[in-house]
Amino acid sequence: MDKLSDGLPSVGDLTINCVYTALLQPVNVVKILIQVGYEPLPPTYRKPSIFFFSGGFYYPNIFKYMKYLTDKEGSRLVLYRGLTPRLGGVFITNSVRSEVLAAVPASTSKCPPEQIAHEVGRQCAATALAVITSHPLLVVTNRMIVSLIGGEEKYSTVISAISTIFGEEGLLGFYAGIVPHLLGEVSGKAIEVLIQEIVEKAELNKKLGLPAHADGKTSLPVSAIHGFLSYPLQLTTTIMTVNNCGLAVSDLPTVQGTQSSWIACIKALWNSGNIKRGSNLMFARKSADQTWHTPPSPPTSPDVEPLAEEVAAVVESPVEVPAAPTATVAEVPEIPVVPEVPVVPEVSVVSECPDGKCELKPAATSE
DSSP states (O other), rough: OOOTTTTTTHHHHHHHHHHHHHHHHHHHHHHHHHHHHOOOSOOOOEOOOSSSSSSSSEEHHHHHHHHHHHHHHHHHGGOOOOGGHHHHHHHHHHHHHHHHHHSSOOOOOSSSHHHHHHHHHHHHHHHHHHHHHHHHHHHHHHHHHHHHHHTTSTTTTTTHHHHHHHHHHGGGGGGTHHHHHHHHHHHHHHHHHHHHHHHHHHTHHHTTTTTOOOTTTOOOOOOHHHHHHHHHHHHHHHHTTTSSSSSGGSSSSTTTTOOOOOOHHHHHHHHHTTTTTOSSSSSOOOOOTTTTOOOOOOOOOOGGGGGGGHHHHHHSSOOOOOOOOOOOOOOOOOOOOOOOOOOOOOOOEEOOOTTTTOEEEEEOOOO
């Protein structure tokens, strides 16, 4: 049985969850920005090593990303954008889930399969109701964070974000992306509880020599398995919550073409090889299809590696191609027109001296 199944969560549990959420909020801010495809820093080439196994172009790690955001906004408070609605979502999720588990008792059947089926259904119902009630605050959180891309003021505070969503989209705007969110959380919880129940019923903890918790649950990393299997739906949920909301994020290549439905979104992510984008915040490799960052060819000499960042910056800058010169035809001077020469009529000459010694006289003309 879940430790929160006896009613509302205790003050200690809520305090721990809130502190944990606040400490990880900078990571959450960077993760959401990367999930929607906001990569302001160009990738650099890394040779194969213990961290970069196959070599290639990798984006800067999460710490450089945080530094970029703080330098851009001029304050470290930017890393805690959207913390208030996220804390509210944590409180609602834990409270609703605890109430549902308290209202639905555990199975009293002695048949192990029936016990497992009942517990899976019980946990999934509690998770589904918790997601439905807390999803509006997730939409507010995500939109407040992605508004950092374009600097929009209408999502700068919780009140302005709520009024903007309600005024522009109505109540349905608070449930953008609810379907992949429900599918991801419920299916992941079902797998998690199923593994826990099977391990508990089969006593695999003792057989495998694994330590068991005080509540009898296994110490296997079932939460990590849950997160790994449901991550594609988590990524789709993030993108769908910020779709068509009038923010600059809609102009990013990763968001364009995914506005029609969550199915089209997950297909586009799968076909482009970005179905796991944002899952690795330390050694994120650039995908071949990410054309908004076009890195140069890998350096062939170790001496070139220190210049990789400068080369990437040069390649990113637009190159002006000079226009080809146009050929001009020289003007041909006009040839002056020669006036016509009058024709002189022929004059016939008659010789009166047969011996050729007489002077020639023009022949007489008859009038």
